[in-house]
Amino acid sequence: MERSFGDRQEFMTEDTPASMHFHVVSGGARLFKSLPDGRRQIIGFAHKGDVLPAYPCTHYDYSAEAMRTLRVACVPAPYLRHLHETSPGACAASLRTTRQLLVGFHNRLLMLGRQTARERLAAFLIGQGTRMGRGELWPVDPGISRADIADFLGLTTETVSRLLSAFHREKLISRERRAIHILDPDRLRAIVAHSE
Amino acid sequence: MERSFGDRQEFMTEDTPASMHFHVVSGGARLFKSLPDGRRQIIGFAHKGDVLPAYPCTHYDYSAEAMRTLRVACVPAPYLRHLHETSPGACAASLRTTRQLLVGFHNRLLMLGRQTARERLAAFLIGQGTRMGRGELWPVDPGISRADIADFLGLTTETVSRLLSAFHREKLISRERRAIHILDPDRLRAIVAHSE
DNA sequence: CGCCGGGTTGAGCCATTTCAATGTCTGTGG
DNA sequence: CCACAGACATTGAAATGGCTCAACCCGGCG
Numbered sequence: 001m002e003r004s005f006g007d008r009q010e011f012m013t014e015d016t017p018a019s020m021h022f023h024v025v026s027g028g029a030r031l032f033k034s035l036p037d038g039r040r041q042i043i044g045f046a047h048k049g050d051v052l053p054a055y056p057c058t059h060y061d062y063s064a065e066a067m068r069t070l071r072v073a074c075v076p077a078p079y080l081r082h083l084h085e086t087s088p089g090a091c092a093a094s095l096r097t098t099r100q101l102l103v104g105f106h107n108r109l110l111m112l113g114r115q116t117a118r119e120r121l122a123a124f125l126i127g128q129g130t131r132m133g134r135g136e137l138w139p140v141d142p143g144i145s146r147a148d149i150a151d152f153l154g155l156t157t158e159t160v161s162r163l164l165s166a167f168h169r170e171k172l173i174s175r176e177r178r179a180i181h182i183l184d185p186d187r188l189r190a191i192v193a194h195s196e
Numbered sequence: 197m198e199r200s201f202g203d204r205q206e207f208m209t210e211d212t213p214a215s216m217h218f219h220v221v222s223g224g225a226r227l228f229k230s231l232p233d234g235r236r237q238i239i240g241f242a243h244k245g246d247v248l249p250a251y252p253c254t255h256y257d258y259s260a261e262a263m264r265t266l267r268v269a270c271v272p273a274p275y276l277r278h279l280h281e282t283s284p285g286a287c288a289a290s291l292r293t294t295r296q297l298l299v300g301f302h303n304r305l306l307m308l309g310r311q312t313a314r315e316r317l318a319a320f321l322i323g324q325g326t327r328m329g330r331g332e333l334w335p336v337d338p339g340i341s342r343a344d345i346a347d348f349l350g351l352t353t354e355t356v357s358r359l360l361s362a363f364h365r366e367k368l369i370s371r372e373r374r375a376i377h378i379l380d381p382d383r384l385r386a387i388v389a390h391s392e
Numbered sequence: 393c394g395c396c397g398g399g400t401t402g403a404g405c406c407a408t409t410t411c412a413a414t415g416t417c418t419g420t421g422g
Numbered sequence: 423c424c425a426c427a428g429a430c431a432t433t434g435a436a437a438t439g440g441c442t443c444a445a446c447c448c449g450g451c452g
Contacts, residue, residue, distance in 0.1 A: 033306045036389060041306040055295040062302055084291070088284040095280070095287060098294045099251040105301040106258055110229045110237040112308035113350030117408070146431065154309030156409060161432055177417085178430085194232060313440065342399065355440055357400055373449095374398085 002073050005066040012052060012064035020074045022052045027070035028143055032151065033062045042152040044104075045144070047131075054097050056081050067143040112154050115192075120153040121163045122191035125173065129182045140180040198269050201262040208248060208260035216270045218248045223266035224339055228347065229258045238348040240300075241340070243327075250293050252277050263339040308350050311388075316349040317359045318387035321369065325378045336376040 002025060005011050012022065014033060029046040043062050046052055052064055056077070084091045111120050128140045140149075146157040146164075153160070164180065167173045172188055174181045182188065198221060201207050208218065210229060225242040239258050242248055248260055252273070280287045307316050324336045336345075342353040342360075349356070360376065363369045368384055370377045378384065 033302060035306070035310060039310040041309040043302050043305055055291060055298065057295060057299075061299045084288060085284075088281075088287060091284060091287045091291060092280060095251060095291050095294065098291065098298060099253060101298060102251065102294060102301070103253075103257045105298070105305065106229060106239050109239055109301065109304060109308060110231070112305060113237040113347075114231060114235040151309075157431075158410080158433085159408060162408095165432070352441060353399075354401085354442085358440095361400070 002071060005070045005072070007068050008065055009070075010063060010065040011070075011072070012060050012062075014060055014063045016060050018053070018057050018060050018077050021077060021080050022064070022072040023075055024048050024050045024052070025071040025073055028067040028141065029064045029070055030067055030148060031062050031064045040151045041154065042148060045141075051075075051097075054101060055094060056084060067141075117153070117155050117159050118163055118166075119192055120155065121149070121160065121167070122172075122188045124149060124153055125167075125180065125182055126185060126188050126192060129185060137182055137185065139182070142178040145178065198267060201266045201268070203264050204261055205266075206259055206261040207266075207268070208256050208258075210256055210259045212256050214249065214253050214256050214273050217273060217276050218260070218268040219271055220244050220246045220248070221267040221269055224263040224337065225260045225266055226263055226344060227258050227260045236347045237350065238344060240348075241337075247271075247293075250297060251290060252280060263337075313349070313351050313355050314359055314362075315388055316351065317345070317356065317363070318368075318384045320345060320349055321363075321376065321378055322381065322384050322388060325381060333378055333381065335378070338373060338375040341374065 003011075011029075024046050026048055029052070031043040031046060031052065032040050033043060034040040045067075046064065053060065053062075084094065111123055115123065125140065128144075129138050131138055146160050149155075150157045150160045164173065164175065167188075168175055170187075172182075172184045174183055199207075207225075220242050222244055225248070227239040227242060227248065228236050229239060230236040241263075242260065249256060249258075280290065307319055311319065321336065324340075325334050327334055342356050345351075346353045346356045360369065360371065363384075364371055366383075368378075368380045370379055
């Protein structure tokens, strides 16, 4: 049973009973947590093929909203649980994807805790560019706003904007529309790792 | 086959082939990642009963070292993998623990990305205090130094020290030796959630 | 007793935020 | 086809939270 959501529509809410899991068919989603005073942290983005949440649970522990338009296949939570209990393959597959997630989060902990704004942005650009493991050089999804980047990196939109301008001046990226193209992945990677 | 490690001994190294998993029998360990220039982020702490890493993998993605003395049972990686492939229960159990870890990391992402030093320290104290789900009020493990707290929270030891002094002045905690006792969990929780 | 590895405290600094203004693109209605 | 509104992005100037550097303290141990 598929459902479709419009731009910015929140379809999963933190601390709400997890009756459904959502398998992304097309479009993208932001996954985030927020503080009572409105501060927001983007946990990640979901694309085609991703399942939210990626693991069985009774309550969602983060919220999700559509970027532009989103189509998802809804999977009842009891069905997923049942699948995990009966099919060892399904369980192993989930364990593999959660392992991937954990490794990613370890890196992001390091990034948020110990890297400078410049390093974080470079890491983000590289991460987006190599998203699908493709031959480098994907532009950043134009559905991702400066505010999204800021909330992902724990910065402000102004800082992100200033740094993007700096990267542009240094010919590391080019900007057209909202899309960002990576021009010099090697130098960006050097910024991430080495603190340049 | 059990092994034992001395204070500060690193027994698991990032980017090294994961031949073994370590089941903590007694003592504690710090799990961390570091940048080439020495900046360090503590990913978490391991205690009795924890398994490192908690999921099958080919390479470790973080390092671990003993706090004081540590005893672990070493589990060969192929054995764990085999166990997961044959016993659905083992796989499901791993999935449950990785789910817990993921939820914790989501919260820490929010903490590192969007909370102030004061809020982070309060969150850390509450988290340590309620570690085992016990009736509140565990003191912070004295094996955890100010540097550890700082590296866990993405702060400096000086900031941690200053904030602990502030909390002490406000009668939220008491300090004796290196151990920290929680005096007013409710007010600490208010700091975490509300930004006070 | 005196050294040594934390821990605490202070003063000044700096990266990032905050506040504020201006620019740019898009869609809309006259 | 143009004027205009609104949302987002950029840029600048000023404020600030947390960091750096540096001194001092304290308890344990040779």
